[in-house]
Amino acid sequence: MNQKSSTNKKVVIFGGGVAGMTAAHELIQRGFDVVVYEYKHIAGGKARSIPVYGSGKEGRKDLPGEHGFRFFPGFYKHVTDTMQRIPYIDRNGKEKTVFDNLVHAPRMGLARYDLPLTEFVANFPTSLDDVIDIIKSMFDADLGLSIDEMELAASKLWQIITSCHDRKVQEYEQIPWWGFIEAEQHSEAYQKLFTALTRTLVAAKAHEASTKTVGNVGAELILDMITPGMKNDRVLNGPTNDVWIDPWLSFLREQGVEYRLNADVTSIHCTDGVITGATIVENGVKHEVTADYYISALPVEVLASLLTDEMLLADPTLFFLKQLSLSVDWMTGMQFFLTEPAPIIEGHVLYMDSQWALTSVSQAQFWPHIDMRQFGDGRVVDILSVDISDWNMPGLNGLTAMECDYLQLRNEVWAQLKQSLNHGDEIHLRDDMIHTTFLDPNIAFINPRDKINLEPLLINKVGTWTQRPEASTTISNLFLASDYVRTNTDLATMEGANEAARRAVNAILDTAESKAKRCEIFEMYEHKLFKIWQKHDQERFDKGLPWDGKTILHIF
Structure with a gap:
């Protein structure tokens, strides 16, 4: 346009x-x-890449650091629409858009201290292998939830999906997610699951976050996983600035934007x-x-x-x-540049037991056209990109992330990763694999321990x-x-x-009373399939009645 x-x-x-x-x-x-x-x-704000300055040797590029790993869930509509309007010339000289640099991450992993890594299919199954993996994950997950707790979790999901917009804004906005899911009345396993899932949602805390927001996003992620054709988890196929921000900046400048x-x-x-x-x-x-x-x-x-x-x-x-x-609050990235491949899983990993609410993705597997030997000193072959979401919980070393100096911070993140991923003969990470570690430089150390975050x-x-x-x-x-x-x-x-x-x-x-076409604003978290339930709840809400999504089932 x-x-x-x-x-x-x-x-x-x-x-x-x-x-x-x-x-x-x-x-x-x-x-x-x-x-x-x-x-x-560097252009791009929190979305930018951050080169590890001085790491490039003998004409190679500096190692590509990040503020945190990128994640483009299926329900993202606005940013992906913009990406489809940013031209990009691929390595073969073919005209594309930066949207074409998004690749599907078909799996997700659940890592815990006392159990092997559990692999889940992150979208609607499209092959026999997907179906087999789904069935295996159902038996391997061992989340420790009772039947009643699983039914409660499902009912809370159903309530969010079938509630009307007004109820969410006026009622659920005032209810902490912890209270809505009735966490206090249930098992430690139930509490741990929902605490971990919430902490990874932009550093939200289950006791403080609103049910409107956490419920909407959580329900959307789950619905996208079971919707045919939906790519629920997407990542970029190269360093963020290389495949998105820099082409965007060039396009804006070509159009006449003065970007200073x-x-x-x-x-x-x-x-x-x-x-x-x-x-x-x-x-x-x-x-x-x-x-x-x-x-x-x-x-x-x-x-x-x-x-x-x-x-x-x-x-x-x-x-x-x-x-x-x-x-x-603080949620920021640390990259481990590795001398050996460590794909772990074809997607994001959620570390359920990690005290610092870690999540990670192994980058190189999604960068098939990027020669990692072009970076650093040529020895790095993979990047384990980790987000640290809880800076106030004591770790395995007894210190919070806030209390650690840089070396303690690095060692503790690595220790939590290893304890989550290495079980018996299944060893994903070893100390001798680490080439370089990089922490987002917006975490500025005032002295060896005290630090500030310039981009919370x-x-x-x-x-x-x-x-x-x-x-x-x-x-x-x-x-x-x-x-x-x-x-x-x-x-x-x-x-x-x-x-x-x-x-x-x-x-x-x-x-300005401009006649130009207005920017499109997309609806979010809306599914036509559930409109009849939402309409029913709207009628109840207007009458001052509580949600009752089960009543309407008698209509069918």
């Missing part, structure tokens, strides 16, 4: 991550002049209820910028620090951003939906595009960031 016809209107975007790049993409194709100011020296790196927004100026400009420190030089419209695609804690009394007076609801900025994640908590703003503000030329904005996605992810950016662009189009 290209709707270019100059509006003579300029938009300044603060922040060049997925939200900022999405907003620039949509605006430039609708005739706006667009300038993006990105604080870092090393540019820090230090203040935003507001006079008489209107943004009049901003101060930028770019490559150490301070200057002022002005525009017709401004989009903040900054993280919530960064924007909250820039809010002025004039801005809060013009839009008092922005004060909620200061409260929302307290709902951030917004995590879901009960009742925070009311604190989250819309994309438009009552400041007529200020718009918000970040993962904390109210979206159908309802989760702080790159999908949520992309949707928020679309909403900000649509708000600008409305304000």
Whole structure:
């Protein structure tokens, strides 16, 4: 789509991550002049690759680190739609899009300290092997749940699926997931399962996260697994910047976007209820910028620090951003560069017993056209990319991740991985396989133990939906595009960031009275198959009655 016809209107975007790049993409194709100011020296925000600087030897590239591994579930609609509109030339010179660089991860693994790795099919079976694997996993899982607990879990899933939207927003938003699933009244195995599953969902905590968000996303993941043709788990087929962010940045610049790196927004100026400009420190030089419209695609804690009394007076609801900025936590990546292949499983692994809520993916198996010998000193052949989601739980060494120095942190993550994966004769990981370890440099060590996280994640908590703003503000030329904005996605992810950016662009189009086509906003967590149950629940909700998804079964 290209709707270019100059509006003579300029938009300044603060922040060049997925939200900022999405907003620039949509605006430039609708005739706006667009300038993006990105604080870092690499484009892409939290989605970017992070080269391990100085690791490349004899002309090779630096080893490709990540903020955390990428995960594109089947229900992602906004970000994948954008990816289909970013041109990409493959290694054979064929014209494609970066969407073609997504590959299916057909399996997932459940790793525990006292049991062998359990493998699950991550999507609807498409072969006899898939069916065999599903049957085997049913017998091998040994989750320790009673029949009653399995029935309870299924009934809670059914309740989420068949509840109406209004009940979710007004009722389930106020109920912690822990209480909804009745965890306190059931076994340790039941509690452990749901705690582990929730912790890996953008560092959410079962005791604090809202049932609306966790229930919606969890139900969607399960439904996608049993939907024919749905690719429930997808990953990129190369380093993130190589196969997604850099081609996107090149495309935006070719379209006319001015994307500026090393540019820090230090203040935003507001006079008489209107943004009049901003101060930028770019490559150490301070200057002022002005525009017709401004989009903040900054993280919530960064924007909250820039809010002025004039801005809060013009839009008092922005004060909620200061409260929302307290709902951030740590979830970040560590890569183990290995001298031997360690595929483990063809997909993501969830470490059920790991004190630090680890998840991982082995990258090289999904990079068939990437020669790993082109990186580092030529000895690395695989990358085990790990996300650390709980920084406050004592590990096997008795220390929390927060209390560890770098070496202790690395050793403890590796120890939890080995204890989860190595059982008897089945040895997936050995110490001598490690070539290099890389921790996201946004974890900055003030001294050997104390550290700060320069890029924390917004995590879901009960009742925070009311604190989250819309994309438009009552400041007529200020718009918000970040993962904390109210979206159908309802989760702080790159999908949520992309949707928020679309909403900000649509708000600008409305304000500018533009005739350009509005950005498409997709419905999320909606399944026509369950509409009749949801309609029934809507009628009950309107009458002040509780959910009763079983009553309607008598109709059939």
